[in-house]
Amino acid sequence: MQDDPETQFASLLASRLCHDLVNPAGALNTGLDVLATEDDPDMRQHADDLIKTSTARLLATIEYARLAYGASGGAEGELGTEDMRSIAQRLYEHLKPELIWSISVPAMPKRLARALLNLLLCAERLAPRKGSSVTVEGSETGFSMIARGPRAKLPDDLAAVFSGAEALADPKGMPAVLAYRLAKASGLSVTAQAGEDEVVVRVG
DSSP states (O other): OOOOHHHHHHHHHHHHHHHHHHHHHHHHHHHHHHHHHOOOHHHHHHHHHHHHHHHHHHHHHHHHHHHHHOOTTOSOSEEEHHHHHHHHHHHHTTSSSEEEEEEOSSEEEHHHHHHHHHHHHHHHHHSOSTTOEEEEEEOSSOEEEEEESTTOOOOHHHHHHHTTOOOOSOGGGHHHHHHHHHHHHTTOOEEEEEETTEEEEEEO
């Protein structure tokens, strides 16, 4: 018997989180294994660098997921945009696009803020090459996310989600599904448009 849609959604979102955690956790374990077995100074230095980078990425991913996926304190209230920016910048240090944060308001409603954070988890699929950028602009009532760079594109599954067809078949798309649900719960619409080397997603 197939799981009900909400159970399936939760399972796929958990799969996405595990996917995001397994790479830095595996790299951290590799670094520790090298330190335990190698005497060569260069190898040990490489392992030490790998441990530091992997630990930083692991912690950044956990902290980001706690804010983007979690609902601590309930759905109401606000999130400070400076905290959001700081957490997002720490995660984007380990991703291909550069994050350009252009939100000047001090806080955003919690649902809207979490929608933004989840969309930022989709941005690496929209702008998959190094040298790309992701710009976010917004206020208390909505925001836009602009992904620019070589081969920027709007994958079919994300286009379907943003048009209202929630495709729950792939964990990769779960942040987009959650962002869409949070936006709709706030009474807002989601639109996405792809141009040449650019994808614009608007919530408002």
